[in-house]
Amino acid sequence: xxxxxxxTSTPAASSTPIWSRFARSPFWLRxxxxxxxxxxxxxxxxxxxxxxxMRPPSAVVEAFFTSVISEPKxxxxxxxxxxxxxxxxGMSVVFGVAIxxxxxxxxxxxxxxxxIILLLFAIPQVSFMPLVILIFGLGPxxxxxxxxxxxxxxxxxxxxxxxxxxxxLHLRGARSMGASKADIIRHVILPNxxxxxxxxxxxxxxxxxxxxxxxxxxVSTGGVGYYTRVFAENYNPxxxxxxxxxxxxxxxxxxxxxxxxxxxxxxxKRRAPRIQSKSVQK
Amino acid sequence: xxxxxxxxxSVQWAFLxxxxxxxxxxxxxGSVSRLFLPPPREVFTALxxxxxxxxxxxxxxxxASTVAKAYVLALIIGILAGYLVSRSKLAVATIxxxxxxxFTIPITLFFPxxxxxxxxxxxxxxxxxxxxxxxxxALNTIAAFANMEQRYLLAAQSMGGNRWQIFRYVLMPGxxxxxxxxxxxxxxxxLASVLGGExxxxxxxxxxxxxxxxxxxxxGRMFAWISFVVCMSVVLNLLxxxxxxxxxxx
Numbered sequence: 001x002x003x004x005x006x007x008t009s010t011p012a013a014s015s016t017p018i019w020s021r022f023a024r025s026p027f028w029l030r031x032x033x034x035x036x037x038x039x040x041x042x043x044x045x046x047x048x049x050x051x052x053x054m055r056p057p058s059a060v061v062e063a064f065f066t067s068v069i070s071e072p073k074x075x076x077x078x079x080x081x082x083x084x085x086x087x088x089x090g091m092s093v094v095f096g097v098a099i100x101x102x103x104x105x106x107x108x109x110x111x112x113x114x115x116i117i118l119l120l121f122a123i124p125q126v127s128f129m130p131l132v133i134l135i136f137g138l139g140p141x142x143x144x145x146x147x148x149x150x151x152x153x154x155x156x157x158x159x160x161x162x163x164x165x166x167x168x169l170h171l172r173g174a175r176s177m178g179a180s181k182a183d184i185i186r187h188v189i190l191p192n193x194x195x196x197x198x199x200x201x202x203x204x205x206x207x208x209x210x211x212x213x214x215x216x217x218x219v220s221t222g223g224v225g226y227y228t229r230v231f232a233e234n235y236n237p238x239x240x241x242x243x244x245x246x247x248x249x250x251x252x253x254x255x256x257x258x259x260x261x262x263x264x265x266x267x268x269k270r271r272a273p274r275i276q277s278k279s280v281q282k
Numbered sequence: 283x284x285x286x287x288x289x290x291x292s293v294q295w296a297f298l299x300x301x302x303x304x305x306x307x308x309x310x311x312g313s314v315s316r317l318f319l320p321p322p323r324e325v326f327t328a329l330x331x332x333x334x335x336x337x338x339x340x341x342x343x344x345x346a347s348t349v350a351k352a353y354v355l356a357l358i359i360g361i362l363a364g365y366l367v368s369r370s371k372l373a374v375a376t377i378x379x380x381x382x383x384x385f386t387i388p389i390t391l392f393f394p395x396x397x398x399x400x401x402x403x404x405x406x407x408x409x410x411x412x413x414x415x416x417x418x419x420a421l422n423t424i425a426a427f428a429n430m431e432q433r434y435l436l437a438a439q440s441m442g443g444n445r446w447q448i449f450r451y452v453l454m455p456g457x458x459x460x461x462x463x464x465x466x467x468x469x470x471x472x473l474a475s476v477l478g479g480e481x482x483x484x485x486x487x488x489x490x491x492x493x494x495x496x497x498x499x500x501x502g503r504m505f506a507w508i509s510f511v512v513c514m515s516v517v518l519n520l521l522x523x524x525x526x527x528x529x530x531x532x
Binding site for chain 2: 024026029030033034053107108111112113115116119122123124125126127128129130131133134135202205206209210213214217218228229231232235237240241244247248251252255
């Protein structure tokens with residue numbers, strides 16, 4: 001077990017000032033850590049790995065230009081994926097906020113309806129995936145539906161949680177100053193909901209991405225799932241990794257949009273909490 | 283039970299009854315294709331027939347053992363890695379954003395790589411489930427041990443507690459609630475990802491059977507499998523919540 005004092009003291013840095021500054025900066029350490037992992041993968045992929053299973057990062061970058069971005073069919077599949085995510089997320093936000101406002105409106109509606117939402121949220125939706133494909137077909141509709149059904153729940157839950165956690169003091173203050181019910185909703189409950197709403201929007205994006213990607217991979221007769229299967233079955237890992245990395249970059253891009261919106265639109269400039277970002281959802 | 287909680291219970295039962303009634307009516311009037319939503323009676327008889335077969339229990343066993351292996355792996359690696367990272371503020375500041383950043387990307391993306399490395403057998407599902415469950419467990423372990431109130435540690439140290447005593451009587455009780463949240467989320471993510479992996483590409487297990495009955499256009503049996511998964515997950519969720527509340531209450 002590590003000593004307790006190590007949790008509070010700064011780690012030993014080397015004597016040169018520049019180095020010690022780098023060694024203490026989490027940002028540069030993080031860059032160094034990622035670079036070290038990439039170098040290790042490069043070394044292993046180049047000299048030790050079986051080329052049927054793994055290729056070094058440089059070969060993956062090369063494959064991105066030679067066999068992913070240069071194939072119009074793959075590019076259009078990626079664009080379709082982006083469209084599906086956008087539509088599914090848009091629907092999740094609109095319906096999620098609307099249902100959240102209805103469920104969170106009164107103490108009674110919360111007590112009656114919120115447990116139903118939580119119960120539905122707890123069910124592993126992936127067991128319905130073949131059914132969703134059966135109903136909506138192999139095209140984009142099924143992927144949008146599955147992304148939507150994943151993304152809507154964290155948004156509802158966090159909207160309701162935000163409306164629930166209004167301080168009694170603020171409500172009583174507003175009432176004693178003669179605020180009407182509409183005033184209280186407009187000036188007390190809604191502003192109080194904003195940070196929690198954005199947490200929900202962030203988690204909703206993560207789950208929308210999950211739902212769309214799951215359905216994309218399951219339907220292996222078309223779209224991105226088809227190409228991942230072709231590359232994997234032909235033991236052609238470089239374009240497979242390149243395709244997966246492009247999808248990961250798309251996912252990061254979507255997540256960053258939501259996070260930047262959160263940081264700029266939240267009153268009081270409260271930075272999005274990173275620790276426990278998942279554990280607050282239920 | 284007071285009046286307001288009684289009436290909210292009745293709303294919940296009414297919702298359940300409404301859903302069941304809508305299911306029955308939609309199938310009885312034939313307004314929904316039997317392929318998408320078979321009548322409740324058909325699903326029930328299919329479920330009763332299903333649990334009497336050996337194939338059912340062997341599929342459940344495959345999935346259960348896959349989830350168990352994946353969860354134990356994620357538990358050991360996640361808690362160990364999380365605890366080691368939490369011991370240094372610099373390590374938390376450096377590594378925690380990497381883990382939480384990776385967790386926002388759907389790990390499902392990398393599923394084809396798991397298939398490539400470990401084949402279509404249970405091995406790929408164990409690795410995939412363990413990878414997915416690692417993230418919430420590690421993140422919550424870091425949060426549990428790194429956000430400990432320094433006052434408590436200082437007080438314990440000044441009262442002469444040795445390392446083991448501080449770990450046993452201060453660190454552990456303080457960390458357990460947050461840690462258990464991570465373990466619960468990790469378990470259900472593990473379960474869902476194993477089911478998802480089996481649905482996408484595998485040779486056995488519950489997820490494989492749901493996909494197979496859908497491909498064979500057997501809605502009765504497919505809904506029987508789905509309702510089994512739904513019932514199991516509801517039961518497991520209730521168990522996990524009551525267990526967690528017991529830990530909190532102590």
